[in-house]
Amino acid sequence: MGVEFARAALAAGHAVVATGRNAERVGSAIGAHDDLLAVKLDVTDLAEARDAAREAFDRFGSIDVLVSNAGNFYSGFLKITPEDVRAQVETTLFGPMNVARAILPYMRAQRSGLVVAISSTAGIVGQAFCTAYAASKFGMEGWIESLAAEVEPFGIRTMLVEPSFFRTELLAPESTKYAKASIADYAARTEETVAAWKSMNGKQGGDPRKLADAVVELARRNEPPPRFIAGADAVAAVEKKAQDLLAQANAERALSSGLGLDDA
Numbered sequence: 001m002g003v004e005f006a007r008a009a010l011a012a013g014h015a016v017v018a019t020g021r022n023a024e025r026v027g028s029a030i031g032a033h034d035d036l037l038a039v040k041l042d043v044t045d046l047a048e049a050r051d052a053a054r055e056a057f058d059r060f061g062s063i064d065v066l067v068s069n070a071g072n073f074y075s076g077f078l079k080i081t082p083e084d085v086r087a088q089v090e091t092t093l094f095g096p097m098n099v100a101r102a103i104l105p106y107m108r109a110q111r112s113g114l115v116v117a118i119s120s121t122a123g124i125v126g127q128a129f130c131t132a133y134a135a136s137k138f139g140m141e142g143w144i145e146s147l148a149a150e151v152e153p154f155g156i157r158t159m160l161v162e163p164s165f166f167r168t169e170l171l172a173p174e175s176t177k178y179a180k181a182s183i184a185d186y187a188a189r190t191e192e193t194v195a196a197w198k199s200m201n202g203k204q205g206g207d208p209r210k211l212a213d214a215v216v217e218l219a220r221r222n223e224p225p226p227r228f229i230a231g232a233d234a235v236a237a238v239e240k241k242a243q244d245l246l247a248q249a250n251a252e253r254a255l256s257s258g259l260g261l262d263d264a
Contacts (some may be wrong), residue, residue, distance in 0.1 A: 001118070001208045002069045006030045008212035009065075012220075017056040017063075019043075043070045043095030049102035063106045065219050067116045068096035074132045077193075085132045092136040097143065104151065111155040114219055117144045119162045121234045125241050129193050148226065159224045161215060162238070164231035 006018045010033050019041035020026040027038035037059050041052045056063055074080060074088040096117055107113030122130050123137030141160060148158040211230055218224050229238050249256075 001071075001211070002067075003029045004208040004212035005067055005069060005215060006036070008209070008216045010035060012216050014065075014216075015060050017052070017060070019052055041099075043068075043099055044090045046098045046101065049098045053099075053102040053106060057106055062110055063103055063113065065114045065116060066099065066103045066107075067118065067215070068099055069118045070095050071118070075129050075194075076132075077129060080132050085135070088132040089136045089139070092133070093139045093143070096140060100147070104156070107151070107156050108154045113151075113156045114224055115144070115147070115151070115156065115158045116215065116219060117158070117160050119144075119160050121162055121164050121229075121231075121237045123160075124162060125237050145226075157224055158226065159218065160227045161211075162227060162229050162234055163211060164234035164237070 002018070002020075006016045007030060009016045010030075015035040015037075016030075016033075017037045017039055018026050018030055019039045021040065021042050023038040023040040027036065030036060030038070037056065039052045039055050041048050043049065053063065070091055072088065072091050074084040076084070100115055103113075103115075107115075117140055119140050120133075120137045122134045123141045126134040126138070144158050144160050151158065214230065215228070218228055229235050
């Protein structure tokens with residue numbers, strides 16, 4: 001997905017700083033371009049994030065849009081290891097925080113900018129087998145919602161992008177780690193679920209190029225939306241979650257309303 005974001009931005013006439021753990025591989029994937037700078041960056045390393053931000057500013061003189069897109073998927077029921085949970089959160093929550101921490105000083109200085117965080121419908125709706133991934137994406141949602149209020153006085157905006165299933169490499173073996181069943185009660189279900197997830201790889205319905213074009217278009221607006229729910233199935237999932245939340249709020253309204261102190 002990151003390659004498509006870069007290509008779409010370049011095609012729209014923007015300069016792009018594309019980052020990855022292997023800068024040469026990033027540059028090769030996108031293709032040569034006068035306005036492309038490929039920079040080495042492991043998002044879990046704050047020092048590298050600061051170095052990348054400095055290199056971007058030195059080359060182009062401003063940083064107008066940040067797109068946080070690093071992703072991986074540690075999946076499994078219940079007994080996913082603490083190490084895998086930490087690895088998930090390091091990449092998909094703490095990683096974007098590191099990069100924002102490095103970029104925001106430049107945006108505050110210029111009193112403008114847009115922080116785009118690629119979340120997921122898993123940041124809105126949890127599901128079995130996605131506990132670590134959903135936890136990191138739910139965390140991203142809360143972080144960006146809160147960050148929006150902190151940076152708005154400096155002319156900086158934020159936008160959460162919540163895609164459904166797009167045909168990216170997220171489910172490829174290089175990006176996904178499936179936990180082994182360590183509890184007998186989950187063994188058969190784990191085997192079935194892993195097979196189902198693997199069968200989806202390369203068959204997801206969303207087009208990353210169309211998503212990239214949409215994000216570039218939204219980023220050009222003076223007032224980008226705080227959320228872009230990307231994909232018809234994503235819209236349906238978010239609508240259902242909103243309805244469920246309203247139903248849950250109303251179900252115990254009387255009990256909830258009576259919890260105040262009597263002298264308040």
